[in-house]
Amino acid sequence: MTVVESLAPRHGLRVLITAGANGIGLAIAKAFQEAGARVHVCDIDTQALAALPEGITHTQADVSQAADVDRLFQDATALGGLDVVINNAGIAGPTASIDEIDNESWSRTIDINLNGQYRVAHHATPLLRESQGLLINLASVAGRLGFAYRTPYAASKWAIVGLTKSLACELGPEGVRVNAILPGIVRGPRIEKVIEDRAAKRGISYAEMEQENLAKISMRRMVAPTDIAAMALFLSAPGGANISGQALSVCANVESL
Numbered sequence: 001m002t003v004v005e006s007l008a009p010r011h012g013l014r015v016l017i018t019a020g021a022n023g024i025g026l027a028i029a030k031a032f033q034e035a036g037a038r039v040h041v042c043d044i045d046t047q048a049l050a051a052l053p054e055g056i057t058h059t060q061a062d063v064s065q066a067a068d069v070d071r072l073f074q075d076a077t078a079l080g081g082l083d084v085v086i087n088n089a090g091i092a093g094p095t096a097s098i099d100e101i102d103n104e105s106w107s108r109t110i111d112i113n114l115n116g117q118y119r120v121a122h123h124a125t126p127l128l129r130e131s132q133g134l135l136i137n138l139a140s141v142a143g144r145l146g147f148a149y150r151t152p153y154a155a156s157k158w159a160i161v162g163l164t165k166s167l168a169c170e171l172g173p174e175g176v177r178v179n180a181i182l183p184g185i186v187r188g189p190r191i192e193k194v195i196e197d198r199a200a201k202r203g204i205s206y207a208e209m210e211q212e213n214l215a216k217i218s219m220r221r222m223v224a225p226t227d228i229a230a231m232a233l234f235l236s237a238p239g240g241a242n243i244s245g246q247a248l249s250v251c252a253n254v255e256s257l
């Protein structure tokens with residue numbers, strides 16, 4: 001195999017992606033399908049699930065519900081095993097000062113973003129041992145930097161990096177790789193709402209807040225969902241076979257958000 005050939009994932013990979021009906025998850029699902037993988041996704045958005053490209057199978061499942069995750073893995077047995085599991089589900093959580101955040105929104109953010117990834121990793125591990133596979137956890141650049149007024153989100157994403165590194169140490173000797181992808185600010189409706197909420201919190205306009213964000217990105221532009229999909233494909237390809245336990249940023253941020 002040449003180096004160039006090693007950049008493409010093996011045809012027929014069996015891939016599970018959480019929150020795969022929209023945004024980054026959907027971009028990853030489409031990219032794997034295009035690379036010849038068999039893809040199963042879950043999401044809570046029934047309309048978007050119904051509109052998935054033909055050939056991508058799905059389960060309506062909320063990663064914060066243990067019974068839903070059980071059902072997701074039962075449905076995914078139709079793939080006959082799993083080679084790549086992508087823990088993508090994660091919510092933005094509240095934009096508020098620490099003294100304004102209520103227990104419920106704190107716990108909900110942690111339950112979806114962190115506990116949801118634990119639930120999926122718990123079920124995925126025996127299958128990945130079997131296939132000598134790969135777990136990819138979606139963290140964020142907020143999982144290596146501070147993020148004012150977005151503490152529960154940042155805390156959950158730093159925790160994902162810890163989850164990733166610990167699982168990589170634990171499962172590496174058994175042939176399973178575990179990596180985190182840390183996207184920067186990704187274009188799309190989710191980030192528009194975050195910019196709007198942070199602008200309101202700071203008492204500045206949307207345009208000013210957006211400019212402030214862009215000024216902290218060395219390339220002065222946001223990331224595309226397909227940039228994240230490209231990293232997931234690379235990690236799943238033979239060329240990525242010796243990468244594990246890493247927190248891989250896909251962004252041009254240097255040191256703050």
Ligand code: NAD
Pocket residue numbers: 018019020021022023024025042043044045048061062063064088089090091092112138139140141182183184185186187188190191
């Ligand atoms: P998004 O807000 O666009 O949502 C993607 C999908 O998640 C939606 O289809 C939604 O229905 C689904 N979803 C929400 N809660 C769910 C749950 N409990 N169970 C199952 N599905 C659920 O998200 P995105 O921007 O595509 O982000 C995907 C991942 O990337 C997240 O973990 C996010 O934290 C991370 N991330 C995103 C950005 C960004 O700028 N968008 C930056 C860094 C990291």
